[in-house]
Amino acid sequence: MLAAKFASRSSMRQSWSRLMTTAASSPSSSYKLVVVGGGAAGLAVSSTLADKLGKNEVAVIEPSPVHYQQPLFTFVGGGLKDFNDTYRPTAEVVSPNAQLIPQAAAQINPESNTVTLSDGSTVSYEYLVVATGIELNFGGIKGLQDAIGKNGVASNYSPKYVQNTYEFLQNVTSGNALFTMPATPIKCAGAPQKIAYLADELFREKGIRDRVNVNYYTALGKIFAVDKYANAMNAIAKSRDVNVNLFHDLVEVDGPAKKATFKILGDGARTGDIVTVPYEFLHVTPPMKPFDFIKNSKIANAAGYVDVNQATLQHNRYPNIYSLGDCSSLPTSKTAAAAAAQSKVLKSNLLAQIRGDAAPSAEYTGYTSCPLVTGKHKLVLAEFSGYTGTPQETFFFNQANEHAFSYWLTADLLPEIYWNSMLKGTWSGPAPIRKFANPTSIN
Numbered sequence: 001m002l003a004a005k006f007a008s009r010s011s012m013r014q015s016w017s018r019l020m021t022t023a024a025s026s027p028s029s030s031y032k033l034v035v036v037g038g039g040a041a042g043l044a045v046s047s048t049l050a051d052k053l054g055k056n057e058v059a060v061i062e063p064s065p066v067h068y069q070q071p072l073f074t075f076v077g078g079g080l081k082d083f084n085d086t087y088r089p090t091a092e093v094v095s096p097n098a099q100l101i102p103q104a105a106a107q108i109n110p111e112s113n114t115v116t117l118s119d120g121s122t123v124s125y126e127y128l129v130v131a132t133g134i135e136l137n138f139g140g141i142k143g144l145q146d147a148i149g150k151n152g153v154a155s156n157y158s159p160k161y162v163q164n165t166y167e168f169l170q171n172v173t174s175g176n177a178l179f180t181m182p183a184t185p186i187k188c189a190g191a192p193q194k195i196a197y198l199a200d201e202l203f204r205e206k207g208i209r210d211r212v213n214v215n216y217y218t219a220l221g222k223i224f225a226v227d228k229y230a231n232a233m234n235a236i237a238k239s240r241d242v243n244v245n246l247f248h249d250l251v252e253v254d255g256p257a258k259k260a261t262f263k264i265l266g267d268g269a270r271t272g273d274i275v276t277v278p279y280e281f282l283h284v285t286p287p288m289k290p291f292d293f294i295k296n297s298k299i300a301n302a303a304g305y306v307d308v309n310q311a312t313l314q315h316n317r318y319p320n321i322y323s324l325g326d327c328s329s330l331p332t333s334k335t336a337a338a339a340a341a342q343s344k345v346l347k348s349n350l351l352a353q354i355r356g357d358a359a360p361s362a363e364y365t366g367y368t369s370c371p372l373v374t375g376k377h378k379l380v381l382a383e384f385s386g387y388t389g390t391p392q393e394t395f396f397f398n399q400a401n402e403h404a405f406s407y408w409l410t411a412d413l414l415p416e417i418y419w420n421s422m423l424k425g426t427w428s429g430p431a432p433i434r435k436f437a438n439p440t441s442i443n
């Protein structure tokens, strides 16, 4: 399917030849700035800095030949968007002024200012930005690796299994549909429940809702971290007859028998109990973890995330290293929206340092956003600081209410902004819009 899509693109030949050229010239090269990871965060930074620092001063190390706009996966899983619209060739989205190195980073060596690549060669840098995202750990749940992609088990979190979600949902005629959220930090903490509401709507449209139980199982003790939106989501779940089971951590999947097993967390009377539930459909949000090569490097904190100052995004021990996005230690909710806001701060501070200006002065205050899709044309647009838990809404209306405008913004406008502005480094979030659309909001 990927090949067919690329073949239809007129730019395929140029992209491929560029990929080959960069691949050939990558070993043992030296750059002013190396960006590890060409995802949402890495490109938001590298595009601007490649333009500012000049041609081939910036290298982007990225092993994937395609770039996915992951926020669209929820819509694909719900049958509302086409999977083919979620990806583009990496060589097309990296700035033409940057050097794409189509390999994985295998080791980061901050003492020698080098990155070792998967083929054993090294790239040296004056400045480094680390933006490798977070690793999906399907192997962290017993039996899941064998069950997923069949046995009614799907996940919007992986491009490999996202299309199974809608496919398997359509096969359901009765029984239990289960949706899980793990105990580990994850990207887009709202996505595990968004798909439950889309499934509920689908079952209603098919006239089978009275025969299907929709059950949301979260390992956490709350449906959402911020009270304002947690209250809204609890009310929506109740009104849709979505059963919310707190402190239930998925520990095993038996695909052939179609059974999911949960361990009860928390400190209640049933803590430690094991509960096994039969299912017809199971949507799994896998546990996630930092990549081992980051975790085992000198730039990681104890938890394995890149150890940066939460305001300036500069590394706490190596001043020529910065990090943003899902792989960073920033204690906010991991989203592309957060990465956009972080990218502005990072670029400002790094450029100031490169130019020899004063110490980093731009500050990130934890802004993040989670658009909680609750149905076709319905969405709760959570925006808040992950540092303080304070809502930071862009618009004058109460964004905890489901709104068709919020849906349009997320489903139709933001995907265009992502391709045409965020990846080009010109979108750093809605703060400028908030100033006039909701002047009384914080920041």
Ligand SMILES: Cc1cc2nc3c(=O)[nH]c(=O)nc-3n(C[C@H](O)[C@H](O)[C@H](O)COP(=O)(O)OP(=O)(O)OC[C@H]3O[C@@H](n4cnc5c(N)ncnc54)[C@H](O)[C@@H]3O)c2cc1C
Pocket: 036, 037, 038, 039, 040, 041, 042, 061, 062, 063, 064, 069, 070, 071, 072, 073, 074, 103, 104, 105, 106, 131, 132, 133, 134, 156, 157, 158, 187, 188, 191, 291, 293, 324, 325, 326, 327, 334, 335, 336, 337, 338, 339, 369, 370, 371
């Ligand atoms: C189902 C789903 C729904 C979501 N919904 C939303 C939403 O509605 N709103 C929102 O704001 N966010 C949403 N997100 C989260 C958002 O996609 C991520 O937070 C965002 O992509 C983080 O950007 P990043 O650059 O840190 O990581 P990524 O975008 O994941 O990019 C990391 C990059 O690093 C590369 N990489 C990995 N290992 C190496 C290596 N060894 N060497 C070099 N490169 C490497 C990867 O190939 C990848 O390209 C959603 C995510 C999912 C999965």
